[in-house]
Amino acid sequence: MARAGLTPERLVRAGAELADEVGFDEVTVSALARRFDVKVASLYSHVRNSHDLRTRIALLALEELADRAAAALAGRAGKDALAAMANVYRDYAREHPGRSAAARMRLDPETAAASAGVRHARMTRAVLRGYDLEEPDQTHAVRLLGSFFHGYVSLELAGGFSHSLPDSEETWIRLIDALDALLRDWPAPSTP
Amino acid sequence: MARAGLTPERLVRAGAELADEVGFDEVTVSALARRFDVKVASLYSHVRNSHDLRTRIALLALEELADRAAAALAGRAGKDALAAMANVYRDYAREHPGRSAAARMRLDPETAAASAGVRHARMTRAVLRGYDLEEPDQTHAVRLLGSFFHGYVSLELAGGFSHSLPDSEETWIRLIDALDALLRDWPAPSTP
DNA sequence: GCAGTTGCCTAAAGGTATTAGGCAAGCGGG
DNA sequence: CCCGCTTGCCTAATACCTTTAGGCAACTGC
Numbered sequence: 001m002a003r004a005g006l007t008p009e010r011l012v013r014a015g016a017e018l019a020d021e022v023g024f025d026e027v028t029v030s031a032l033a034r035r036f037d038v039k040v041a042s043l044y045s046h047v048r049n050s051h052d053l054r055t056r057i058a059l060l061a062l063e064e065l066a067d068r069a070a071a072a073l074a075g076r077a078g079k080d081a082l083a084a085m086a087n088v089y090r091d092y093a094r095e096h097p098g099r100s101a102a103a104r105m106r107l108d109p110e111t112a113a114a115s116a117g118v119r120h121a122r123m124t125r126a127v128l129r130g131y132d133l134e135e136p137d138q139t140h141a142v143r144l145l146g147s148f149f150h151g152y153v154s155l156e157l158a159g160g161f162s163h164s165l166p167d168s169e170e171t172w173i174r175l176i177d178a179l180d181a182l183l184r185d186w187p188a189p190s191t192p
Numbered sequence: 193m194a195r196a197g198l199t200p201e202r203l204v205r206a207g208a209e210l211a212d213e214v215g216f217d218e219v220t221v222s223a224l225a226r227r228f229d230v231k232v233a234s235l236y237s238h239v240r241n242s243h244d245l246r247t248r249i250a251l252l253a254l255e256e257l258a259d260r261a262a263a264a265l266a267g268r269a270g271k272d273a274l275a276a277m278a279n280v281y282r283d284y285a286r287e288h289p290g291r292s293a294a295a296r297m298r299l300d301p302e303t304a305a306a307s308a309g310v311r312h313a314r315m316t317r318a319v320l321r322g323y324d325l326e327e328p329d330q331t332h333a334v335r336l337l338g339s340f341f342h343g344y345v346s347l348e349l350a351g352g353f354s355h356s357l358p359d360s361e362e363t364w365i366r367l368i369d370a371l372d373a374l375l376r377d378w379p380a381p382s383t384p
Numbered sequence: 385g386c387a388g389t390t391g392c393c394t395a396a397a398g399g400t401a402t403t404a405g406g407c408a409a410g411c412g413g414g
Numbered sequence: 415c416c417c418g419c420t421t422g423c424c425t426a427a428t429a430c431c432t433t434t435a436g437g438c439a440a441c442t443g444c
Contacts, residue, residue, distance in 0.1 A: 139356075143347075147340050151342035154296075154346070159298070159301065166331060171335050175335070178379055180382075182373070
C-alpha cells in the first residue's frame with residue numbers, strides 16, 4: 001500500500017485548514033485522519049496526542065499572525081501602526097476563523113513563553129512607542145490593546161455585531177480612532 | 193430503588209458548579225451523571241442533549257451576571273457605574289470561572305435574543321447615559337466595553353497577566369480610569 | 385390501596401482517544 | 415539489482431462519551 005507521506009508539519013497545516021473550515025473545536029485526530037484517508041492510529045507517530053495537535057495549530061497561527069503583523073508594521077508609526085496591527089488581527093480572524101480561535105487557545109506557561117506570543121508583545125510595545133507612555137502605563141496599554149483585540153475579534157466572529165446597526169466595519173474604524181485618542185491623551189491615575 | 197430527584201434546574205445548577213470546579217470544557221453528561229450517582233441515560237429525560245445542557249448553563253450564568261450587574265448599578269451613575277459594572281464581570285469570572293466561560297459561549301441568535309444578554313446590553317447603555325454620547329457613538333461604546341470586558345476577563349483567566357508586573361489589579365483600575373476618560377472625552381471621527 | 389404516570393435503569397450502537405504490536409514499503413549497502 | 419533494515423501505516427483492543435429504545439418500579443392521585 002502506498003504511503004501517505006504524513007509529517008507533523010503536514011498534519012498541523014491540514015489541521016489548521018480543517019479548523020478554518022469546520023471550527024477549531026471540531027478539529028479532531030479522527031477528522032484529520034479521514035482527511036488524509038489514513039487510519040487514526042497512524043497519526044500518533046507524528047503527533048503526541050490530540051492536545052499536542054491543537055497546541056501546534058495554535059503555535060502555527062501565532063507565528064502566521066506575528067509574521068503578518070511584522071510585515072504590516074514595517075515603516076509605520078503612531079496611529080498608522082496601531083490601525084495596521086489592529087487590522088492584522090481582525091483580517092486574520094475573518095480569513096482564518098479556526099486558526100484565529102486556535103491562537104486564542106490557552107497555552108501552558110512554558111509553551112506560551114516559547115511561542116510567537118512574545119513577538120506579539122514586543123510588537124505591541126513597538127506600536128506604543130509612537131505614544132508617550134512611561135511604565136507602568138505602557139504595560140497597562142499593552143493589556144488594553146490585547147484585551148480589546150481579543151474581545152472584539154471573538155465577539156465579531158461569534159456573530160455578536162451582525163444583525164444590528166451600525167455595521168461592524170464602522171464601529172471598528174471608530175474604535176481605533178478612539179483608542180488612538182486615548183493613547184495620545186493617556187489620563188493620570190484618578191485620586192480615590 | 194430511591195429516586196434521585198433529578199430536574200432540569202438541579203442538573204443545570206450542578207453543571208454550573210461542575211464547570212467552576214473542572215472547567216466548562218469538561219462539563220459532560222457523564223460527569224454530571226456521576227455527580228448524581230445515576231446512570232447517564234437518566235439525564236436525557238431532563239436535558240435534550242449535551243449541547244442543550246451547556247446552553248442552559250450559559251443562560252444561567254448570563255442571568256446571574258445580569259442580576260449582579262443590576263444590583264451593582266442601582267443608585268450609581270457615571271464612572272461609579274462604569275466601575276461597578278466592570279467589577280461585576282471581573283469578580284464573577286474570578287469567583288465562577290466555569291460559569292464565566294459558559295457565559296461567553298456562542299449562542300445561536302434566537303437563544304441569544306431570548307437570553308439575559310439583552311439585559312446586559314440595556315444595562316451597558318444605562319451606564320453610558322452618564323456620558324454624553326449620541327448614536328451611533330453609543331453603540332460603538334457598547335461594543336468597546338463588551339469587547340474589553342470579554343477580552344480582559346478571558347486573558348486574565350487564561351493566566352495572561354500573572355507572572356508579570358504590574359499586577360492585574362493595578363492594570364484593571366487604571367484601565368477603568370482610562371475608559372472613563374475616553375468616554376467623557378469621546379473623539380470625533382478622524383477625517384481620512 | 386390501586387392505576388397510571390413518570391423516573392431511572394438496562395441494552396445497544398456509534399464516535400473519539402490512545403496504546404501495543406505487526407507487516408510491508410522503500411531506502412542504503414553490497 | 416536485490417537484500418536487509420528502518421520506519422510508516424495498519425490491525426486490534428481498551429476506554430470513555432453520546433444518544434436512543436424500551437422496561438420495570440416508585441411515586442401520585444383518586
